[in-house]
Amino acid sequence: MSYIDRCQKLKLAFDGGEPEFDNMEFSEYQFHSLAHDILPGKTNYYCASHKLDLIENMLSKNEIGEIQDDVQIEDVIVEENQNFTYKILKPKGNDSVKKVTFIFHGFNEKTWDKYLPWGQAICEKTQSAVVFFPIAFHMQRAPKLWSDKKAMFELSKKRKAQFPNIIGSSLSNVAISMRLHSKPQRFIWSGLQSYYDIIQFIEECKSGKHELIDKDFSFDIFAYSIGGFLAEILKLTNPKNYFSETKLCLFCSGAVFNRLSPVSKFILDSEVNVALYSYLVEHFSSFLKKDDLLRHYIEEDHMEGKVFHTMLDYRVMRDFREALFKKSENQIYAIALKGDSVFPTYEIENTLKGASRDIDITVEELDFPYSYSHENPFPMNKQESQNIEESLNIVFSKVCDFFNQ
Structure with missing residues (x-):
């Protein structure tokens, strides 16, 4: 079976047409995010950990990023982000799963299509169940309008007219670009919601509430692109020691935020991109002083906020960040691509191996004998199908060898 045919069959199985594929099968489950009330759109907030009432002082929006109300809806009321389904791919016949691998996707992803052969390879080579868990406001956690090609094309036209010198605006990214331009702190809050969602998922499994996953399960993480940012924060924070034995494999990922080129x-x-850099890097300390809610989660006794902060800017708490990576150096492995302009290899190394290169995390650079990009490392190219299949096998043999050690 060719690479393209396999991808199409996997998509059919994933979408429910034929849930079985070879010796594997997909199943679907519901999830309700208990952390959605941390999101922008309210005036009063409550931190249960510290029994503290808080106020977000930065409720005003940057009107420059505004165009359409259907995109600029308040985060806290987006139903799709609160209640959603997720899929699990597992070896056929396993009624109780004790080994799980999470797949964390990239920024501005709308479908799982490209990740399906990745998940298949991990499931087959590690015999673990693969959980396709979406990040907040991505995949099935976003309103369908944000993926409507006609509506987003018209919106992109308006945005290009508003910013004649804009680079990279398209129907694919206009919704997320407008929302983050209008309110850059959304990056922080949606990231923290995703962080808490993963912990909630783990705790529900550990308490025996999941019908498929055994309460004594173990898990690893395969993270791509910005999904690696979430995975690193979870691993370095290690809430309740849940991640002590977790192995983390980063693909086209691993660098801190201000060393990326995401345009x-x-x-x-x-x-x-300019607005995010201005908010999260150049002026973040000023915003922390003005916003009680943000300051509490970033600077006041929330380890996840402290780690989030150091992963935004290479210079911020570098010794702290590198000490945490050093603790987990044998449990982290990164694969970079020579042709990746979004996550360059040397920036991944700067973060993972440290400024003095004294952190023993393996960062392996690969290159493929066909045209590829960060966004599409294994393209649907019939002429290069064999090379693409071979390259995918090389990558995931390395990934699974690491997980199986």
Whole structure:
């Protein structure tokens, strides 16, 4: 079976047409995010950990990023982000799963299509169940309008007219670009919601509430692109020691936020990139002073906020960050691609191996004998199908060898 045929059959199985594929099968489950009330759109907030009432002082939006109300809806009321389904791929016949691998996807992703052969390879080579868990406001956690090609094409036209020198604006990224341009702190809050969602998922499994996953399960993480950012924060924070034995494999990922180059018609446009950098890096300390809610989660006794902060800017708490990576150096492995312009290899090494290169995390650079990009490392190219299949096998043999050690 060719690579393209296999991808199409996997998509059919994933979408419910034929849930069985070879010796594997997909199943679907419901999830309700208990952390959604941390999101922007309210005035009063409550931190249960510290029994503290808080107020978000930065409720005003940047009107420059505004165009359409259907995109600029308040985060806290987006139903799709609160209640959603997720899929699990497992070896056929396993009624109780004791080994799980999470797949964390990239920024501005709308479908799981490209991840399905990745998940298949991990499931087959490690015999673990693969959980396709979506990040907040991505995949099935976003309103369908944000993926409507006609509506987003019209919106992109308006955005290009508003910013004549804009680079990389497209129907694919206009919704997320507008929302983050209008309110850059969404990056923080959706990231924290995703962080808490993963912990909630783990705790529900450990308490025996999941019908498929055994309460004594173990798990690893395969993270791609910005999904690696979430995975690193979870691993370095290690809440309740849940991640002590977790292995983390990073693919085209691993660098801190301010060392990325995310301007692409598939990721973010140039205007929101500037706004994010200004907010999260250049002026973040000023915003922390003005926003009680943000300051509490970033600077006041929330380890996840402290780690989030150091992963935004290479210079911030570098010794702290590198000490945490050093603790987990034998449990982290990264594969970089020579042709990746979004997560360059040397920036991944700067973060994972440290400024003095004294952290023993393996960062392996690969290259493929066909045209590829960060966003599409294994493209649907009939002429290069054999090379693509071979390259995918090389990558995931390395990934699974690491998980199986």
